[in-house]
Amino acid sequence: MLLSSRVALVTGGAGRLGRVIAATLQREGASVAVVDKDSQAAKAVTGELGGGDRPAITAIGGDVSDTGEVARVVGEATAQLGQVDVLVNCAGIVPSRPVVEVEVEEWDRVFAVNLRGTMLMCQAMAREWIARDVKGAIVNISSGAGRSARAGGAHYSGSKAALNMLTEVLAIELGPHAIRVNAVAPGLILDDVVTEESEARHPYINLMLRGTPLGRTGAPADIAEAVAFLASERSSWTTGSIFDITGGSHCGRTHMPTTEDLS
Numbered sequence: 001m002l003l004s005s006r007v008a009l010v011t012g013g014a015g016r017l018g019r020v021i022a023a024t025l026q027r028e029g030a031s032v033a034v035v036d037k038d039s040q041a042a043k044a045v046t047g048e049l050g051g052g053d054r055p056a057i058t059a060i061g062g063d064v065s066d067t068g069e070v071a072r073v074v075g076e077a078t079a080q081l082g083q084v085d086v087l088v089n090c091a092g093i094v095p096s097r098p099v100v101e102v103e104v105e106e107w108d109r110v111f112a113v114n115l116r117g118t119m120l121m122c123q124a125m126a127r128e129w130i131a132r133d134v135k136g137a138i139v140n141i142s143s144g145a146g147r148s149a150r151a152g153g154a155h156y157s158g159s160k161a162a163l164n165m166l167t168e169v170l171a172i173e174l175g176p177h178a179i180r181v182n183a184v185a186p187g188l189i190l191d192d193v194v195t196e197e198s199e200a201r202h203p204y205i206n207l208m209l210r211g212t213p214l215g216r217t218g219a220p221a222d223i224a225e226a227v228a229f230l231a232s233e234r235s236s237w238t239t240g241s242i243f244d245i246t247g248g249s250h251c252g253r254t255h256m257p258t259t260e261d262l263s
């Protein structure tokens with residue numbers, strides 16, 4: 001097992017990706033705090049994953065964009081499970097709106113959750129880890145959208161681009177304390193993997209499929225396995241990496257033909 005006796009805190013742990021990340025870290029031996037703004041949904045996740053001889057799992061409600069909530073969440077996780085040494089920042093919101101239509105409240109909320117929330121969690125954990133000499137690992141969930149622009153994504157893509165830079169800056173600042181900070185940048189992840197274009201589906205999904213060399217959408221487990229690796233000692237010389245897990249869709253003009261017959 002990759003994470004025996006470790007204690008992980010997963011924000012957004014009740015969501016599509018977060019709950020599978022929580023289950024995967026637990027499968028690898030970690031006790032897990034499932035932190036989410038939606039405390040009922042977090043409890044449903046821990047209800048499914050708790051019991052038997054599995055490592056402990058606990059649900060904690062909290063808003064990562066709020067400094068006081070972050071301090072409370074970290075304190076409760078530590079009190080219930082012991083010293084946290086793995087932090088996965090998966091809480092995020094994904095609105096899509098052209099700049100000419102966006103309201104400033106929505107703009108600010110995206111950055112407050114996706115960027116400030118991640119920073120506050122990293123700051124709280126890093127302060128504790130430095131004081132207690134804990135060689136922790138942080139994995140931030142970014143997005144392919146952080147490096148690839150699309151209409152409607154100014155705030156979301158902008159927040160994830162900044163998250164990538166936050167990851168690299170923190171890798172530099174925390175490396176001397178043996179704290180590693182990495183990110184995973186997923187492509188399109190759906191609960192049910194889609195392999196074929198269909199008129200019944202949203203055009204976004206069809207176009208993503210056409211631009212994905214591996215020919216399918218991602219599953220939450222594709223991301224969770226990478227998170228487990230980056231959280232573990234198997235990646236002990238990896239920090240400041242932004243790990244693209246996209247089926248290849250991030251590679252560029254993936255669905256263009258060759259130019260052989262262009263003339």
Ligand SMILES: NC(=O)c1ccc[n+]([C@@H]2O[C@H](COP(=O)([O-])OP(=O)(O)OC[C@H]3O[C@@H](n4cnc5c(N)ncnc54)[C@H](O)[C@@H]3O)[C@@H](O)[C@H]2O)c1
Nearest residue numbers: 012014015016017036037063064090091092143186188189
């Ligand atoms: N699904 C995808 O295709 C995809 C692709 C790339 C990146 N991502 C990223 O992965 C992460 C998870 O996405 P998902 O698809 O699981 O979304 P989701 O909406 O299913 O899950 C997000 C979770 O975060 C929680 N949350 C929202 N705001 C919060 C806050 N302020 N404090 C605490 N919790 C909060 C929500 O309650 C929800 O449970 C996000 O950061 C998203 O940007 C997703």
